[in-house]
Amino acid sequence: MTTPDEMKRYVRDVPDYPQKGIIFRDITPLLGDKNIFREVVELMSKAWTKDPPDLVAAIEARGFIPGAAIAVKLGAGFVPIRKTGKLPWMTVMESYDLEYGTDQLEVHSDAVQPGQKVLIVDDVLATGGTASAAVRLMRKLGADVVGVQVLIELGYLDGRQRLSDVKLVSEITY
Numbered sequence: 001m002t003t004p005d006e007m008k009r010y011v012r013d014v015p016d017y018p019q020k021g022i023i024f025r026d027i028t029p030l031l032g033d034k035n036i037f038r039e040v041v042e043l044m045s046k047a048w049t050k051d052p053p054d055l056v057a058a059i060e061a062r063g064f065i066p067g068a069a070i071a072v073k074l075g076a077g078f079v080p081i082r083k084t085g086k087l088p089w090m091t092v093m094e095s096y097d098l099e100y101g102t103d104q105l106e107v108h109s110d111a112v113q114p115g116q117k118v119l120i121v122d123d124v125l126a127t128g129g130t131a132s133a134a135v136r137l138m139r140k141l142g143a144d145v146v147g148v149q150v151l152i153e154l155g156y157l158d159g160r161q162r163l164s165d166v167k168l169v170s171e172i173t174y
């Protein structure tokens, strides 16, 4: 079993990307290692196996990678949460702040039935703006949001406080 500190060796820190002052946590080395990637999917599924969600809703684009694998592992369906203008059908929208800039998230309006249990997945929790917008978006559709699962939590940005009304699980903290 790889410890969180050992896993950090597979996360590349890229200073000043995409803008000055940001340390970008690049997970591509971790995804490219067959053993670590499998372990990450298992770790990110662990908290939710006892009472699995009906759906995993993951956030474009890097959230899709662990999100789809977690959905298969938990026996859940998958819902893509996307940036504006990417989805072909009727959508609902929610605005949010990024660590760098602002944006909107969209989901198909028929992606979730009221009362369905939804787990939200992303790669990195930074300021928490994206994940909290995803929670609001899912609740707009009547979802029972059971939690938010991220791989990496940037503790120094305190995103966790924006998600105080939902169970939040992270595997690697900086």
Ligand code: AMP
Pocket: 022, 023, 024, 025, 026, 059, 060, 062, 097, 098, 099, 100, 122, 123, 124, 125, 126, 127, 128, 129, 130, 131, 159
């Ligand atoms: P935030 O809304 O500030 O919590 O930002 C989280 C979203 O932006 C996630 O979808 C991440 O993929 C991305 N993100 C923000 N900051 C970083 C960072 N330092 N390294 C990698 N991804 C980041």
